[in-house]
Amino acid sequence: MTAPKTLYDKIWDAHVITEDDDGTALLYIDRHLVHEVTSPQAFEGLRDAGRKVHAPDKTIAVPDHNVPTTLDRAGGIISNEESRIQLDALDKNARDFGVHYYPVDDVRQGIVHIVGPEQGWTLPGMTVVCGDSHTATHGAFGALAHGIGTSEVEHVLATQTLIQQKSKNMKVEITGKLRPGVTAKDVTLAVIGATGTAGGTGFVIEYCGQVIRDMSMEGRMTVCNMAIEGGARAGLIAPDETTYEYVKGRPHAPKGAEWEMAMEWWKTLFTDDDAHFDKVLVLKGEDIAPVVTWGTSPEDVLPITASVPAPEDFEGGKVDAAARSLEYMGLTPGTKLTDIPINTVFIGSCTNGRIEDLRAVAQIVKGKMVADGVRALIVPGSGLVRAQAEEEGLGEIFTEAGFEWRLAGCSMCLAMNDDQLAPGDRSASTSNRNFEGRQGKGGRTHLVSPVMAAAAAITGHLTDVREML
Numbered sequence: 197m198t199a200p201k202t203l204y205d206k207i208w209d210a211h212v213i214t215e216d217d218d219g220t221a222l223l224y225i226d227r228h229l230v231h232e233v234t235s236p237q238a239f240e241g242l243r244d245a246g247r248k249v250h251a252p253d254k255t256i257a258v259p260d261h262n263v264p265t266t267l268d269r270a271g272g273i274i275s276n277e278e279s280r281i282q283l284d285a286l287d288k289n290a291r292d293f294g295v296h297y298y299p300v301d302d303v304r305q306g307i308v309h310i311v312g313p314e315q316g317w318t319l320p321g322m323t324v325v326c327g328d329s330h331t332a333t334h335g336a337f338g339a340l341a342h343g344i345g346t347s348e349v350e351h352v353l354a355t356q357t358l359i360q361q362k363s364k365n366m367k368v369e370i371t372g373k374l375r376p377g378v379t380a381k382d383v384t385l386a387v388i389g390a391t392g393t394a395g396g397t398g399f400v401i402e403y404c405g406q407v408i409r410d411m412s413m414e415g416r417m418t419v420c421n422m423a424i425e426g427g428a429r430a431g432l433i434a435p436d437e438t439t440y441e442y443v444k445g446r447p448h449a450p451k452g453a454e455w456e457m458a459m460e461w462w463k464t465l466f467t468d469d470d471a472h473f474d475k476v477l478v479l480k481g482e483d484i485a486p487v488v489t490w491g492t493s494p495e496d497v498l499p500i501t502a503s504v505p506a507p508e509d510f511e512g513g514k515v516d517a518a519a520r521s522l523e524y525m526g527l528t529p530g531t532k533l534t535d536i537p538i539n540t541v542f543i544g545s546c547t548n549g550r551i552e553d554l555r556a557v558a559q560i561v562k563g564k565m566v567a568d569g570v571r572a573l574i575v576p577g578s579g580l581v582r583a584q585a586e587e588e589g590l591g592e593i594f595t596e597a598g599f600e601w602r603l604a605g606c607s608m609c610l611a612m613n614d615d616q617l618a619p620g621d622r623s624a625s626t627s628n629r630n631f632e633g634r635q636g637k638g639g640r641t642h643l644v645s646p647v648m649a650a651a652a653a654i655t656g657h658l659t660d661v662r663e664m665l
């Protein structure tokens with residue numbers, strides 16, 4: 197009898213080509229996703245060495261971070277030179293090396309972590325890498341998915357393999373049910389609030405429990421997306437009927453006999469009873485409230501019903517960190533979170549730019565108006581998400597409510613394109629990072645779920661969405 201294995205162990209073992217005594221392994225990579233920011237030097241390296249891409253058919257390129265999201269972007273004018281150079285380089289490299297490519301004018305273009313699953317590139321049991329930390333998103337399918345650096349991008353392009361050290365196993369179980377107004381985003385933020393941003397360091401997290409089982413694929417992607425903010429190498433969720441239903445019929449999903457063969461393997465992708473986890477966290481779904489971050493770290497999480505904390509509420513190094521956060525965020529301890537005014541709302545990103553997120557937002561904002569003085573953006577994660585939203589009449593709901601309804605890209609998730617906060621601007625944002633300057637120099641970010649962002653857009657301050665349900 198073989199020892200019981202975790203889901204992570206199983207996927208790892210199925211991809212090891214060689215393993216050294218010290219645990220360093222060479223892994224086979226099933227999918228390599230590529231965007232414009234971390235790939236130019238890697239392709240240049242191949243060119244200099246006269247090499248080809250080893251598996252162009254398993255390599256998928258799409259521009260996302262630098263693309264303008266305004267409706268007139270087809271004009272192709274990108275004022276920022278660095279952005280333009282990166283986008284031009286991706287275009288040339290994708291064509292020269294013959295990889296799959298969704299250029300900016302293709303309806304399938306979007307944020308790489310939304311495009312991969314949408315097109316059926318991401319499948320259970322695979323190894324998926326990308327020169328991007330939020331590759332963790334794909335773990336929602338029961339794929340071992342993580343970010344890699346630019347030199348590793350070159351290594352994978354050249355060999356379709358990656359040198360890796362195995363991580364430890366961590367289990368995060370969310371039991372019971374979520375209360376109304378509480379979403380996958382609140383779950384993933386609550387987990388980081390509980391573990392801290394270093395809680396997952398050295399681990400691959402498997403998320404499980406009834407709350408995860410009840411979640412849609414969109415929600416599961418939101419949860420896994422932020423595994424990286426919890427410090428983990430990757431996040432994973434065992435595939436089930438929800439997964440298969442999402443995958444079936446997608447352009448690059450297996451069909452016919454191949455589907456049956458794939459299902460045989462996929463059905464083995466679960467953690468065996470009695471498999472060992474090195475660390476375990478259990479949260480009750482009923483205990484999770486709609487949350488919001490007050491500081492400049494994703495672990496600075498509080499229920500929306502709470503007040504801004506004081507540095508003395510913390511211990512050790514966190515006392516100074518909190519003081520600095522509060523100063524940067526321009527917040528006074530004791531202020532009720534719901535009394536914090538915002539002037540910007542950003543709904544989008546690879547965390548929350550999927551169709552389900554937009555449907556939930558539409559339910560909150562339908563027939564209402566964005567508050568005076570608030571600039572509110574809704575940026576779909578892909579051209580296909582936008583098309584679907586248009587078909588369902590959501591685009592009209594958004595524009596009638598006073599939102600800017602944009603084209604797909606990373607947009608205001610990070611300040612690499614024209615969508616940015618100005619110094620002192622304060623946003624309610626559905627993205628995943630709230631570091632100083634993340635959304636623009638001097639900008640202040642409160643991370644929230646899509647429905648919480650929608651509620652803030654309507655009232656002009658951080659708001660408990662449960663009052664608007």
Ligand SMILES: CC(C)[C@H](C(=O)O)[C@@H](O)C(=O)O
Nearest residue numbers: 233234261327328329330610
């Ligand atoms: C630009 C890219 C390398 C970066 C990442 O790795 O995550 C970005 O996507 C981010 O979210 O900060």
Ligand code: SF4
Nearest residue numbers: 330545546606609610
């Ligand atoms: S949407 Fe944000 S987090 Fe996701 S890949 Fe783009 S910049 Fe990174």
